[in-house]
Amino acid sequence: MPIARATAWRTWQMTRRAYPWTYAVGTVLPAALTISLAYLGYHAIGGGQVGDDFGEGSGTTAYLAYVAVGATAFQFTVRLILWSAKALITEQRQGTLGALLIAPAGRLPYLVGFTGFAVVSSLVEFLTLGMVVALLGITIPVASPAAAALGVLALIGAVFALSVGLGGLMIAAGEAHISQNTVFIVLGLLSGFTFPRDYLPQPAQWLAEAFPTTAAMDVLHGSLTGGQPLGELAPRLAVCAVLTVAYLLAGLWFLPRAEARAVERTY
Numbered sequence: 001m002p003i004a005r006a007t008a009w010r011t012w013q014m015t016r017r018a019y020p021w022t023y024a025v026g027t028v029l030p031a032a033l034t035i036s037l038a039y040l041g042y043h044a045i046g047g048g049q050v051g052d053d054f055g056e057g058s059g060t061t062a063y064l065a066y067v068a069v070g071a072t073a074f075q076f077t078v079r080l081i082l083w084s085a086k087a088l089i090t091e092q093r094q095g096t097l098g099a100l101l102i103a104p105a106g107r108l109p110y111l112v113g114f115t116g117f118a119v120v121s122s123l124v125e126f127l128t129l130g131m132v133v134a135l136l137g138i139t140i141p142v143a144s145p146a147a148a149a150l151g152v153l154a155l156i157g158a159v160f161a162l163s164v165g166l167g168g169l170m171i172a173a174g175e176a177h178i179s180q181n182t183v184f185i186v187l188g189l190l191s192g193f194t195f196p197r198d199y200l201p202q203p204a205q206w207l208a209e210a211f212p213t214t215a216a217m218d219v220l221h222g223s224l225t226g227g228q229p230l231g232e233l234a235p236r237l238a239v240c241a242v243l244t245v246a247y248l249l250a251g252l253w254f255l256p257r258a259e260a261r262a263v264e265r266t267y
Contacts, residue, residue: 011117027082028125031075032132034194038067039136057196059226065140066225068133070194073220076126077159077193077213078184083118084163085180087111089170092262097171101259108252111167115160140224147223147230147237154219154240158212161244164251168258192217212247215240 042048042063050063058066087110091097100110133140142148166183170176187193190200190208197205197214208214218236222228 005113011114027075027079028128031071031126031129034071035064035068035129035132035136035138038071038194039064039138053198054196057198059222059228062141062225064136064138066221067194068129068138068140069220069224070192070217072126072129073155073217074188074191074193075129076122077155077187079122079125080115080118080156080159081163081166081180081183083122084111084115084160085166085170085183086176087114088167088259089176092171092174097259097262101263107255111160111164115156115163119156141227142224143227144223144230144233147219147228147233150230150237151216151219151223151233154237154244155213155216157244158216158240158247161212161247161251164248165254166251168251168255171262172258174262187211187213190214192221209239210243212240212243215243 042050046063050061054063055061060066088097088100091100162183166179170179173179190197190204191211191213192208197208200208215236219233219240222233222236223230
């Protein structure tokens with residue numbers, strides 16, 4: 001896809017000249033602090049043990065590994081949304097959205113190229129979390145490497161699908177912070193990143209199933225800390241795929257209407 005490659009290359013050139021260190025540090029540091037505080041609480045408060053309810057809800061007693069996987073995945077989700085969902089509103093703020101809208105380039109390839117660069121750069125940044133995990137002596141068991149790899153791809157696809165619609169909402173409303181922070185809070189509470197969803201009230205558990213990130217995290221936790229093979233996790237992968245496609249189609253349907261609204265607001 002030449003448009004996707006050109007967009008990724010353009011974004012790389014821009015980022016290379018003005019790397020957003022504040023975004024990188026502000027996103028990676030919370031994950032490191034979450035893992036460190038979990039380590040402190042586990043040893044200083046929990047005495048190196050976890051309750052039976054945690055084991056039943058998470059499928060593992062490896063509390064620190066569970067938190068390390070979840071905290072890393074959540075902050076990666078945050079970082080990817082900060083890149084992908086804000087792509088169009090960044091164009092709007094720079095005054096180049098109008099030129100983008102009339103350019104003979106499809107919006108989906110543009111977003112794919114932008115997100116492809118965002119994934120690569122974010123993965124490189126989050127390698128620093130491996131140093132924190134190693135220094136704390138946390139071991140993450142990998143029950144199924146294939147399922148773990150598919151879980152990562154499922155999470156990337158889920159976040160991309162959510163970001164398409166969220167990006168349209170941002171340019172239509174002309175703001176980003178309220179929208180993105182609301183999404184961060186909802187996903188962080190409902191999708192089971194750092195604690196089992198069994199801790200939530202039953203209505204919240206039902207609502208969590210409406211987000212593809214929930215099924216993606218089930219696959220990641222199951223393959224890394226839950227001891228589940230790919231066959232057992234296949235149904236959750238299928239649920240994530242269906243929801244991802246649904247959100248992507250809804251976002252692509254909404255995006256032209258959001259762009260029209262953004263142009264009306266500007267002119």
